Amino acid sequence: MLEIKNLHVSIEEKKIIKGLDLSINKGEVHALMGPNGSGKSTLSYVLSGKDKYEINDGTIDYNGKNLLELDVDERANEGLFLAFQYPMEIPGVQTSFFLKTAINSKRKYLGQSEMDALEFAKLMKSKAEELNISTEMLKRDLNVNYSGGEKKKQEILQMSMLSPKMAILDETDSGLDIDALRIVSEGVNKLRNNENSFLVITHYQRLLNYIKPDFVHIIADGKIVKSGDYSLALELEEKGYEEISQTA
Amino acid sequence: MAATEQTIKQVNTLGSSDYKYGFSTEVDEIRPPKGLNEEIIKFISAQKDEPEWMLEWRLNAFKVFNKLPKPQWAKLNIPEIDYQDCYYYSIPKSLKDKPKSLDEIDPEILKTYEKLGIPLKEQKILSGIAVDAVFDSVSVATTYKKQLSDLGIVFCSISEAVKTHPELVKKYLGSVIPVSDHSFAALNSAVFTDGSFIYIPEGVRCPVELSTYFRINAMNTGQFERTLIIADKDSYVSYLEGCTAPMRDENQLHAANVELVALDNAEIKYSTVQNWYPGDKEGKGGIYNFVTKRGACRGKNSKISWTQVETGSAITWKYPSCILQGDNSKGEFYSVAITNNMQQADTGTKMIHIGKNTSSKIISKGISAGKANNTYRGLVNILSKAKNARNFTQCDSLLIGNQCGAHTVPYIESSNSDSMVEHEATTSKINEDQLFYCQQRGLNSEDAVGLIVNGFCKEVLQHLPMEFAVEAQKLVAISLEGSVG
Ligand SMILES: Nc1ncnc2c1ncn2[C@@H]1O[C@H](COP(=O)(O)OP(=O)(O)OP(=O)(O)O)[C@@H](O)[C@H]1O
Ligand SMILES: [Mg+2]
Numbered sequence: 001m002l003e004i005k006n007l008h009v010s011i012e013e014k015k016i017i018k019g020l021d022l023s024i025n026k027g028e029v030h031a032l033m034g035p036n037g038s039g040k041s042t043l044s045y046v047l048s049g050k051d052k053y054e055i056n057d058g059t060i061d062y063n064g065k066n067l068l069e070l071d072v073d074e075r076a077n078e079g080l081f082l083a084f085q086y087p088m089e090i091p092g093v094q095t096s097f098f099l100k101t102a103i104n105s106k107r108k109y110l111g112q113s114e115m116d117a118l119e120f121a122k123l124m125k126s127k128a129e130e131l132n133i134s135t136e137m138l139k140r141d142l143n144v145n146y147s148g149g150e151k152k153k154q155e156i157l158q159m160s161m162l163s164p165k166m167a168i169l170d171e172t173d174s175g176l177d178i179d180a181l182r183i184v185s186e187g188v189n190k191l192r193n194n195e196n197s198f199l200v201i202t203h204y205q206r207l208l209n210y211i212k213p214d215f216v217h218i219i220a221d222g223k224i225v226k227s228g229d230y231s232l233a234l235e236l237e238e239k240g241y242e243e244i245s246q247t248a
Numbered sequence: 249m250a251a252t253e254q255t256i257k258q259v260n261t262l263g264s265s266d267y268k269y270g271f272s273t274e275v276d277e278i279r280p281p282k283g284l285n286e287e288i289i290k291f292i293s294a295q296k297d298e299p300e301w302m303l304e305w306r307l308n309a310f311k312v313f314n315k316l317p318k319p320q321w322a323k324l325n326i327p328e329i330d331y332q333d334c335y336y337y338s339i340p341k342s343l344k345d346k347p348k349s350l351d352e353i354d355p356e357i358l359k360t361y362e363k364l365g366i367p368l369k370e371q372k373i374l375s376g377i378a379v380d381a382v383f384d385s386v387s388v389a390t391t392y393k394k395q396l397s398d399l400g401i402v403f404c405s406i407s408e409a410v411k412t413h414p415e416l417v418k419k420y421l422g423s424v425i426p427v428s429d430h431s432f433a434a435l436n437s438a439v440f441t442d443g444s445f446i447y448i449p450e451g452v453r454c455p456v457e458l459s460t461y462f463r464i465n466a467m468n469t470g471q472f473e474r475t476l477i478i479a480d481k482d483s484y485v486s487y488l489e490g491c492t493a494p495m496r497d498e499n500q501l502h503a504a505n506v507e508l509v510a511l512d513n514a515e516i517k518y519s520t521v522q523n524w525y526p527g528d529k530e531g532k533g534g535i536y537n538f539v540t541k542r543g544a545c546r547g548k549n550s551k552i553s554w555t556q557v558e559t560g561s562a563i564t565w566k567y568p569s570c571i572l573q574g575d576n577s578k579g580e581f582y583s584v585a586i587t588n589n590m591q592q593a594d595t596g597t598k599m600i601h602i603g604k605n606t607s608s609k610i611i612s613k614g615i616s617a618g619k620a621n622n623t624y625r626g627l628v629n630i631l632s633k634a635k636n637a638r639n640f641t642q643c644d645s646l647l648i649g650n651q652c653g654a655h656t657v658p659y660i661e662s663s664n665s666d667s668m669v670e671h672e673a674t675t676s677k678i679n680e681d682q683l684f685y686c687q688q689r690g691l692n693s694e695d696a697v698g699l700i701v702n703g704f705c706k707e708v709l710q711h712l713p714m715e716f717a718v719e720a721q722k723l724v725a726i727s728l729e730g731s732v733g
Binding site (some may be wrong): 087092 | 658679681684685688690693702703704705707
């Protein structure tokens with residue numbers, strides 16, 4: 001699915017990712033943990049193609065394609081999804097309209113006809129219900145005056161409606177209350193299958209109780225310093241980054 | 249027709265095929281020689297079989313025009329206009345002998361309107377919109393006439409109204425925009441060719457949207473639209489005009505005068521979607537759109553609301569205004585003005601508060617891209633008798649790229665201490681992070697810009713009649729194509 005080799009990235013001359021390797025296969029869930037400022041969000045932006053990042057070295061293969069050559073929207077329409085750590089507000093654009101536009105952009109890219117209004121309404125309603133998002137919410141402008149947690153839930157709604165192949169969740173759990181955390185995790189688990197993959201960025205082992213990862217990686221200063229299975233997250237919880245990084 | 253073929257060739261080599269409405273129609277035309285003089289005015293008047301008083305009115309306006317200087321206040325770069333190098337009248341030959349029904353209209357012309365998405369064939373008009381279509385200088389067809397006349401509503405071309413309702417035309421024409429107002433107003437009064445006339449009788453709510461569609465087809469032809477709308481006591485009407493023109497290398501002049509009169513408790517809602525050819529990327533060609541639109545809220549509790557979506561034209565110069573004479577009368581101005589490439593727009597409104605408790609609201613959204621310049625120019629004038637007058641103004645500008653400009657020039661003059669005037673203004677660049685967010689959801693960069701800009705304009709677009717809101721949203725996106733990436 002995704003194969004990152006020897007990735008070096010800088011922004012405004014500042015080196016942020018310094019030789020990162022990561023390989024994610026179909027059907028796998030990988031967790032990425034690491035201290036503040038270690039480069040997790042940067043990695044997620046580079047994968048989704050945000051500009052201003054300079055790729056100094058390395059390759060990224062995505063399903064046999066050179067990911068770095070694709071535009072942001074091409075990557076998205078090829079099934080790459082980023083749930084933002086800080087989702088954007090778009091004033092004047094109704095949430096439901098945004099969802100519809102996103103879905104139809106993808107369908108257009110894939111050479112399919114637009115989803116008809118009724119089918120869309122049904123899909124949106126059922127997905128929103130699963131995530132406990134009210135229909136009133138969907139009539140509001142996208143993310144405008146949403147609470148922090150509501151924004152995160154909105155990201156997951158978009159994800160479940162677009163059913164991506166490769167989803168990156170950047171601290172989706174931060175800001176969610178206990179119930180919302182469970183609901184969002186259930187939403188993610190429902191989407192999991194043998195064909196898609198997840199990269200879950202988090203600071204808290206608690207999320208991984210709900211979304212069981214196949215692999216856990218620890219990133220520090222732009223490199224993956226340790227990888228393991230779920231038990232690594234528990235170990236981290238106990239020892240903290242400092243000690244884990246030293247034993248690496 | 250050699251000239252037409254030549255134009256088509258020119259247009260093909262222009263490379264600005266992005267303008268969807270840029271085709272021209274091959275029809276034989278009646279066209280007197282170029283030039284502005286008494287002869288041409290007499291010719292126009294004779295072509296229209298106008299009564300003597302109308303011709304007198306025109307000739308007088310021409311005298312006034314010759315004495316007036318060109319208006320200087322806009323922040324525009326307007327090349328010298330050679331009034332003698334312009335045709336003032338052009339009508340397709342087939343329309344000369346006034347077609348009685350749509351079947352008699354040249355199929356080429358009907359096709360033009362179909363391409364524009366405005367079918368004139370009766371069986372296709374189901375959507376509850378009565379359309380008056382103006383092709384160059386004459387009105388092609390007025391649909392829904394019968395249904396409207398049963399209610400006593402008059403909806404016809406101004407030329408026709410001059411003959412059928414002379415008393416109304418005499419009473420109101422030039423009563424809101426005096427001939428001597430400024431030179432374009434005088435020019436229009438002298439040579440106006442066609443436009444709509446609407447009269448809504450006392451107590452009638454017009455059940456359909458009334459709409460006029462203007463199209464400039466002939467080369468080198470100025471279009472001088474004249475529209476007069478009168479809403480009698482306790483009446484209501486919503487009117488929409490749409491405009492397109494084919495792509496031409498040279499500039500064309502459009503100098504319209506629109507007058508609205510609302511009597512006691514009457515309401516007029518006037519919407520414009522202006523999409524004249526803007527010229528190519530280098531600024532060659534395009535329409536000069538010099539428009540005077542003014543509404544008089546003469547009666548108490550009357551209301552006039554202007555909504556405009558201005559995306560076309562090389563130069564736009566217009567200030568739809570309200571004269572709030574009647575006590576408790578209301579004026580509104582909702583505007584979206586988009587300029588891309590080399591376009592220039594100087595637009596805004598004037599709200600003149602005269603009566604007591606009058607209120608006005610101004611919402612202006614200016615979007616600039618490419619090397620374009622966009623100015624909001626507004627005047628809120630509260631006279632001493634206008635006790636308790638209220639105004640709220642909000643002007644927001646959005647910039648796309650680094651080479652465009654946005655300017656806000658609000659004038660406020662208040663001679664009444666009871667009045668309250670609020671003004672808010674913002675200028676911002678399109679947010680890169682919002683664009684990235686939309687693109688991450690699969691929208692290409694142009695769709696992303698279109699979506700964000702439509703969101704920015706929402707407050708204005710939602711005032712358009714429902715049927716046109718979707719079309720306008722598409723237009724907003726189309727007119728910004730090529731502005732990013
Ligand atoms: N535009 C920029 N200019 C300079 N430095 C930047 C820029 N963007 C990010 N950085 C720096 O890059 C480093 C990595 O940031 P990043 O957001 O990837 O961290 P993170 O691992 O996601 O942290 P957190 O856990 O707090 O979300 C930080 O030191 C940050 O300050
Ligand atoms: Mg981060």
